[in-house]
Amino acid sequence: xxxxxxxxxxxxxxxxxxxxxxxxxxxxxxxxxxxxxxxxxxxxxxxxxxxxxxxxxxxxxxxxxxxxxxxxxxxxxxxxxxxxxxxxxxxxxxxxxxxxxxxxxxxxxxxxxxxxxxxxxxxxxxxxxxxxxxxxxxxxxxxxxxxxxxxxxxxxxxxxxxxxxxxxxxx
Amino acid sequence: xxxxxxxxxxxxxxxxxxxxxxxxxxxxxxxxxxxxxxxxxxxxxxxxxxxxxxxxxxxxxxxxxxxxxxxxxxxxxxxxxxxxxxxxxxxxxxxxxxxxxxxxxxxxxxxxxxxxxxxxxxxxxxxxxxxxxxxxxxxxxxxxxxxxxxxxxxxxxxxxxxxxxxxxxxx
DNA sequence: TGGATTACGAAAACTGTTTTCATTATTGAA
DNA sequence: TTCAATAATGAAAACAGTTTTCGTAATCCA
Numbered sequence: 340x341x342x343x344x345x346x347x348x349x350x351x352x353x354x355x356x357x358x359x360x361x362x363x364x365x366x367x368x369x370x371x372x373x374x375x376x377x378x379x380x381x382x383x384x385x386x387x388x389x390x391x392x393x394x395x396x397x398x399x400x401x402x403x404x405x406x407x408x409x410x411x412x413x414x415x416x417x418x419x420x421x422x423x424x425x426x427x428x429x430x431x432x433x434x435x436x437x438x439x440x441x442x443x444x445x446x447x448x449x450x451x452x453x454x455x456x457x458x459x460x461x462x463x464x465x466x467x468x469x470x471x472x473x474x475x476x477x478x479x480x481x482x483x484x485x486x487x488x489x490x491x492x493x494x495x496x497x498x499x500x501x502x503x504x505x506x507x508x509x510x
Numbered sequence: 511x512x513x514x515x516x517x518x519x520x521x522x523x524x525x526x527x528x529x530x531x532x533x534x535x536x537x538x539x540x541x542x543x544x545x546x547x548x549x550x551x552x553x554x555x556x557x558x559x560x561x562x563x564x565x566x567x568x569x570x571x572x573x574x575x576x577x578x579x580x581x582x583x584x585x586x587x588x589x590x591x592x593x594x595x596x597x598x599x600x601x602x603x604x605x606x607x608x609x610x611x612x613x614x615x616x617x618x619x620x621x622x623x624x625x626x627x628x629x630x631x632x633x634x635x636x637x638x639x640x641x642x643x644x645x646x647x648x649x650x651x652x653x654x655x656x657x658x659x660x661x662x663x664x665x666x667x668x669x670x671x672x673x674x675x676x677x678x679x680x681x
Numbered sequence: 682t683g684g685a686t687t688a689c690g691a692a693a694a695c696t697g698t699t700t701t702c703a704t705t706a707t708t709g710a711a
Numbered sequence: 712t713t714c715a716a717t718a719a720t721g722a723a724a725a726c727a728g729t730t731t732t733c734g735t736a737a738t739c740c741a
Contacts, residue, residue, distance in 0.1 A: 409690065434729085486642075542717085580720075
């Protein structure tokens with residue numbers, strides 16, 4: 340299994356590339372480059388993990404408090420349309436957006452205690468799915484696999500939980 | 511792979527069993543048996559597939575037009591709490607409920623053309639997931655796997671699509 | 682630099698779901 | 712049975728997350 344490390348610092352090179360790709364998309368579509376969109380995407384691409392609109396808005400407001408959530412929503416839709424970002428839903432009712440990923444496709448493990456979302460990729464799993472689809476006369480475009488459970492490392496899990504509670508307190 | 515057949519008629523015996531199980535649950539909880547709840551659950555258990563609140567309400571209203579959606583929502587929650595029904599979300603924003611299933615756990619294949627939702631189960635897939643979780647020091651409580659794509663049998667797929675369109679027209 | 686066009690922000694609208702509240706039904710005990 | 716006590720109902724309001732509207736402001740190309 341490939342477990343995807345999400346604790347390394349964000350690669351500035353890659354961010355710049357993504358920003359350029361988005362700028363190209365905007366141009367191709369005949370849309371306009373705006374200060375707000377730039378703020379939103381550069382904030383987004385420098386954040387890690389599975390980001391909710393709320394979380395993004397908080398960061399964006401630090402750079403420019405006048406930016407409203409309508410613009411954040413609109414920009415996220417554009418990011419999704421551009422193919423640079425994926426929208427995901429993990430059943431808590433809110434959309435989460437994901438931009439940086441070491442590998443293209445991956446699945447998720449979600450800890451129900453501390454909320455940690457780990458990414459992983461396994462070719463055997465992919466192959467097995469393909470063969471099942473084949474058997475069923477079905478052609479897969481995409482799939483979603485989520486494992487819900489708990490971390491076995493209780494100490495680390497508890498620490499994350501505390502940290503999360505503290506952050507919620509502060510907000 | 512086990513592909514689960516969802517075209518066989520609903521087994522009356524099984525429905526009666528589920529109704530009895532729900533009645534027992536109601537009693538155990540100290541809740542009351544009502545005409546509305548009986549209508550809703552017996553309608554639900556006689557429907558097949560992955561039923562949305564809307565779809566259920568339509569059927570329920572045929573038996574008793576005075577039943578409102580608040581009661582349908584409330585009853586579905588009770589069904590979920592009783593363990594007789596599972597709630598699922600396939601990303602179109604609405605909850606779907608599933609009561610009858612030949613096997614306990616199963617995964618889904620969803621056709622993006624005709625909307626067909628097929629259920630399947632494969633022990634190798636389950637085992638592989640367990641081993642991946644093990645590797646990652648994670649304990650799985652439950653999981654969700656959904657394959658999105660299209661039916662390879664274009665004729666059957668198209669027929670279902672037509673049928674669906676006709677039904678939407680009629681409603 | 683002008684003028685067409687697109688984007689913005691605030692607020693209203695929307696969707697699916699949950700809650701409230703006054704009224705009605707069910708229940709177990711007398 | 713009848714009587715409270717309690718739970719359930721239905722209509723409407725509230726709710727959360729998201730999308731749309733609308734008047735104003737910014738962008739961009741000629």
